[in-house]
Amino acid sequence: MPSQKLASFGATVVTYNMVTRPMYQALDADKRTEEAVLRRGKVKAERPQIVTPHFLSRTVGFGEEAQDFMRELIRRGQADDAGILYTYSNEPLQMEIISSRPEEVAERISKRIDSESQPLEAVILGVDELWDVSLMKFIFDLTNSSGPKNAADFVRSGRMKMDNGVPIDARLRIEDSLRQVQDGNLDPAVLHRELEAWQLFDEYQDRFFRALKGRGPLI
Template structure:
């Protein structure tokens, strides 16, 4: 398990280089594809590219305050511990986590890995250019930390929740659910 400092470092180091055009649907499922770039810890000039998808599943229920949790499917128990530590760190920083009451559930699909022998800057530029040309509205490109890469995926997921929150709240209010 990673220490709180490792998790904090991963959160601070993670950058979303390309954000998906869409947001998390309030009453449906939303699938995001990702490319996660990370430099191998003990190997200069080696970059790991992880590709996969994260799905925000349809919320099932609005939960009372005491039952606020995000469900994670396809993530390991260690990932759950990392996620919980990240949430506690965000709470300690005073961030508003009211959105946790809305039954968000995330499912991680299979993740593929590739090692590229080049500098991070060159790989980043090449990947970003390829993604600009492809124009996939559901694609995210993330730069993160290799050994705590799931923290980078969690941070991206949290950012998508936060960016979607205003639209989701409006949809809930419009239907009389808030």
């Protein structure tokens, strides 16, 4: 695993080295030559967002079972409880075949990462036909190990507090988006979707239209 956790207030890019035993070696009864498949890529973790189940229900398509779960959260009064949402994207870079045992390849990469002090690089021993699942397992473990630190950072910063059913983190994100729209650095549709998902468009609509026109103070 990388020695550095996911950042709480910004994006994190992790370089991964996925090492697997090629599928075709299972058909080689003699196995005279050991080979390994090395896939390199980058996983980008966007800045973690503080959200609520209500917010997610308006932004993500849910099936009937998930809707039942949401109704149960509402019944319990937990639909506006704050939680942390992590989103990722994967950028494959290269793939090569190496004449060596996968365990040996992984060990060499691990030693190189340590010697170069790369805190955001990882080596993963995976399964060739399920290499993408192996990558998802790595992301899951990285998220789990980073979650407690991220949550503590959010609590200390006050971003986990709620303001009329909306996390302070979301309101700060909206403020930043308003400035970006006014400066022409953000598609207004992105901000509009965020406001609608939080059911805040009526509250922010005057400032939204001023930002859209690029004139007047946002306060």
